[in-house]
Amino acid sequence: MVSNITTSTRSVLPADAIWFPAPRTVTVCRETAPPPDAGEVQVAAIASLISHGTERLVYRGEVDPTLPLDLPTLRGSFAFPIKYGYAIAGRIIDVGPGVDDLRIGDAVAALHPHQSIFTIPAALVKRLPANLDPALGGFYANVETALTICHDAAPRLGETVIVFGQGVIGLLVTQLLQLAGVHVIAVDPDPQRRELAARFGATALAQPDPAVIADLTDKRGADIAIEVSGAPTALQQAIEAVTVEGLVIVASWYGQKPVTLTLGGHFHRGRVRVRSSQVGRLAPETLPRWDYTRRTATVMRLLPRLHLAELVSHRFPLEQAPAAYALLDAGTTGLVQVMISYR
Numbered sequence: 001m002v003s004n005i006t007t008s009t010r011s012v013l014p015a016d017a018i019w020f021p022a023p024r025t026v027t028v029c030r031e032t033a034p035p036p037d038a039g040e041v042q043v044a045a046i047a048s049l050i051s052h053g054t055e056r057l058v059y060r061g062e063v064d065p066t067l068p069l070d071l072p073t074l075r076g077s078f079a080f081p082i083k084y085g086y087a088i089a090g091r092i093i094d095v096g097p098g099v100d101d102l103r104i105g106d107a108v109a110a111l112h113p114h115q116s117i118f119t120i121p122a123a124l125v126k127r128l129p130a131n132l133d134p135a136l137g138g139f140y141a142n143v144e145t146a147l148t149i150c151h152d153a154a155p156r157l158g159e160t161v162i163v164f165g166q167g168v169i170g171l172l173v174t175q176l177l178q179l180a181g182v183h184v185i186a187v188d189p190d191p192q193r194r195e196l197a198a199r200f201g202a203t204a205l206a207q208p209d210p211a212v213i214a215d216l217t218d219k220r221g222a223d224i225a226i227e228v229s230g231a232p233t234a235l236q237q238a239i240e241a242v243t244v245e246g247l248v249i250v251a252s253w254y255g256q257k258p259v260t261l262t263l264g265g266h267f268h269r270g271r272v273r274v275r276s277s278q279v280g281r282l283a284p285e286t287l288p289r290w291d292y293t294r295r296t297a298t299v300m301r302l303l304p305r306l307h308l309a310e311l312v313s314h315r316f317p318l319e320q321a322p323a324a325y326a327l328l329d330a331g332t333t334g335l336v337q338v339m340i341s342y343r
Helices: 054-060 139-153 168-179 191-199 210-216 232-241 292-305 318-330
Strands: 013-022 025-033 040-049 088-095 107-110 117-121 125-127 160-164 183-187 203-205 222-227 242-250 273-276 312-317 337-341
Touching: 013 117, 013 318, 025 117, 025 318, 040 107, 040 139, 054 318, 139 168, 139 222, 139 242, 139 292, 160 168, 160 232, 168 183, 168 191, 183 191, 183 210, 191 203, 203 210, 210 232, 222 232, 232 242, 312 318, 318 337
Parallel strands: 160 183, 160 222, 183 203, 222 242, 242 273, 312 337
Antiparallel strands: 013 025, 040 088, 040 117, 040 337, 088 107, 107 125
């Protein structure tokens, strides 16, 4: 159990990591984790989360192979092979010189691929709250994304937001909007995801029926729509679901999937605005009041308040990673969050 480690290992340690050597192919490769250099820490993983949006696109080979990697911890390229992932939690087992704010034994989250032990710059890990189960620390990245989406949407108290897609990010957005006093309409064809959304306080629909949405919004339509399903067809539905002068937030990354829109009707006459949300940037309206440090601190305060354990629908040990991705690829009913556990 790494939770009891209190002294430095100061050695090169064997590590197992998930790689995609080709589309829809997963291998667990033996690597090494060097002792931390100045400004680095060494972490033993407890659990990591598979992204059902971005990571599934990478796994399927549906990302532009020339696109540059956007995290320093990733390895390879989108042309394959690639080591991908960015939601992992563990405990620090070694600390390099010059790291004063982290200690051996601290539970942390990191933007790092799925790997049993890894060495990483201390600036890329975040200490987790003491009142949070460390195995759930990988949700840090997802909550950060969900918070950014909510900041980009910026709903007012009492407004109605329709959220397309109740995967992990969608369910986290639903929870955050509920905390902000917003009426949420959650759309997802999966009955188990809808059950979770309803449990979190949303009005859950299988399809965005215009008549039902009209009844729920006093004939206005939703003030804001958030498209986080990853389905290109949902973007047109989101445009049609908002009221005049409504806002559509596109939080999905479609990769190379084409998106076809009809913009000659409600979009044009209703002056509907469409805006992208991406976690790499802050909502410009929040500047200079908000910076990345404030966002991180807010995420850490939110993590213990959110329903996270309920989102984990499937757990796999690291050695069964191929089965985990096959399940994700199949889109099994009831699939929400797939977790990889490390012994």
